[in-house]
Amino acid sequence: xxxxxxxxxxxxxxxxxxxxxxxxxxxxxxxxxxxxxxxxxxxxxxxxxxxxxxxxxxxxxxxxxxxxxxxxxxxxxxxxxxxxxxxxxxxxxxxxxxxxxxxxxxxxxxxxxxxxxxxxxxxxxxxxxxxxxxxxxxxxxxxxxxxxxxxxxxxxxxxxxxxxxxxxxxxxxxxxxxxxxxxxxxxxxxxxxxxxxxxxxxxxxxxxxxxxxxxxxxxxxxxxxxxxxxxxxxxxxxxxxxxxxxxxxxxxxxxxxxxxxxxxxxxxxxxxxxxxxxxxxxxxxxxxxxxxxxxxxxxxxxxxxxxxxxxxxxxxxxxxxxxxxxxxxxxxxxxxxxxxxxxxxxxxxxxxxxxxxxxxxxxxxx
Numbered sequence: 001x002x003x004x005x006x007x008x009x010x011x012x013x014x015x016x017x018x019x020x021x022x023x024x025x026x027x028x029x030x031x032x033x034x035x036x037x038x039x040x041x042x043x044x045x046x047x048x049x050x051x052x053x054x055x056x057x058x059x060x061x062x063x064x065x066x067x068x069x070x071x072x073x074x075x076x077x078x079x080x081x082x083x084x085x086x087x088x089x090x091x092x093x094x095x096x097x098x099x100x101x102x103x104x105x106x107x108x109x110x111x112x113x114x115x116x117x118x119x120x121x122x123x124x125x126x127x128x129x130x131x132x133x134x135x136x137x138x139x140x141x142x143x144x145x146x147x148x149x150x151x152x153x154x155x156x157x158x159x160x161x162x163x164x165x166x167x168x169x170x171x172x173x174x175x176x177x178x179x180x181x182x183x184x185x186x187x188x189x190x191x192x193x194x195x196x197x198x199x200x201x202x203x204x205x206x207x208x209x210x211x212x213x214x215x216x217x218x219x220x221x222x223x224x225x226x227x228x229x230x231x232x233x234x235x236x237x238x239x240x241x242x243x244x245x246x247x248x249x250x251x252x253x254x255x256x257x258x259x260x261x262x263x264x265x266x267x268x269x270x271x272x273x274x275x276x277x278x279x280x281x282x283x284x285x286x287x288x289x290x291x292x293x294x295x296x297x298x299x300x301x302x303x304x305x306x307x308x309x310x311x312x313x314x315x316x317x318x319x320x321x322x323x324x325x326x327x328x329x330x331x332x333x334x335x336x337x338x339x340x341x342x343x344x345x346x347x348x349x350x351x352x353x354x355x356x357x358x359x360x361x362x363x364x365x366x
């Protein structure tokens with residue numbers, strides 16, 4: 001079914017609903033990540049808030065506990081970058097995305113002198129050292145590789161860990177403060193789902209468009225590291241469970257439940273950097289004016305600042321300062337915020353403070 005054309009504002013409203021930002025209903029962090037399927041997580045602290053803001057009342061400690069239990073895991077299944085994904089879904093996701101990502105990294109691996117023999121030697125070391133539900137800090141695991149004659153100098157160590165993550169041997173283990181830990185995926189996730197390729201493509205499409213829609217096939221292909229051919233194949237499998245709408249002559253897909261939901265009420269949100277609301281699409285023009293992207297991603301260097309969102313539109317960025325015991329926040333809007341928007345931002349920041357379990361103060365803009 002194709003509904004009547006919608007404008008840019010309506011696309012943003014629908015995404016707020018689909019992403020569980022407009023009306024958070026999920027009780028647990030694991031339920032959020034199962035809904036979203038993948039959530040960008042190279043900024044660990046920001047990713048915790050991305051999960052928390054989509055729950056009814058979860059705290060940062062609750063999200064960390066879900067990671068410590070293996071309900072949520074951290075790995076590189078999408079675009080070769082770190083994401084939170086449901087533990088039970090990681091294996092089949094890697095089965096779809098890893099071959100293409102590994103092929104794309106081949107030139108870099110050759111330049112570092114990394115070949116199949118090196119990777120298999122590292123895999124044997126990791127499996128021996130971590131067998132029996134072992135967990136090692138990143139540096140400790142790299143020292144094990146070095147001790148067995150596998151040079152991890154320069155970027156070699158990172159790419160060895162990345163390759164072993166892509167090929168289903170390693171996954172990030174339970175959080176240990178700021179220390180990264182690793183463990184064996186097969187032992188950490190006891191009940192992985194196993195999907196055949198066509199089924200996996202359909203699952204990818206259904207879960208992406210249900211949590212991120214309205215979105216285009218190109219958005220989906222970019223997000224999931226798929227070719228357009230595979231993205232379209234996945235959409236064909238999931239098609240009957242999705243609805244199509246049109247905006248400016250472009251087809252967008254989403255869950256019919258999203259389309260039928262009540263429109264979001266006027267609100268201000270304080271989203272972390274790298275949040276899926278902005279990052280989960282190749283084309284981000286539905287929620288931010290193109291001239292403002294350079295402020296959110298200065299220099300196009302891949303670092304996304306936390307954003308201020310008013311009624312679905314990204315209208316500025318914000319910065320966190322202060323200490324662990326008392327957080328200070330500075331708003332930096334693209335233009336003047338109304339009194340109502342400033343009050344709404346203060347409420348959003350207070351919710352962030354409750355998530356952290358600390359007091360938060362909004363400072364005047366510099």
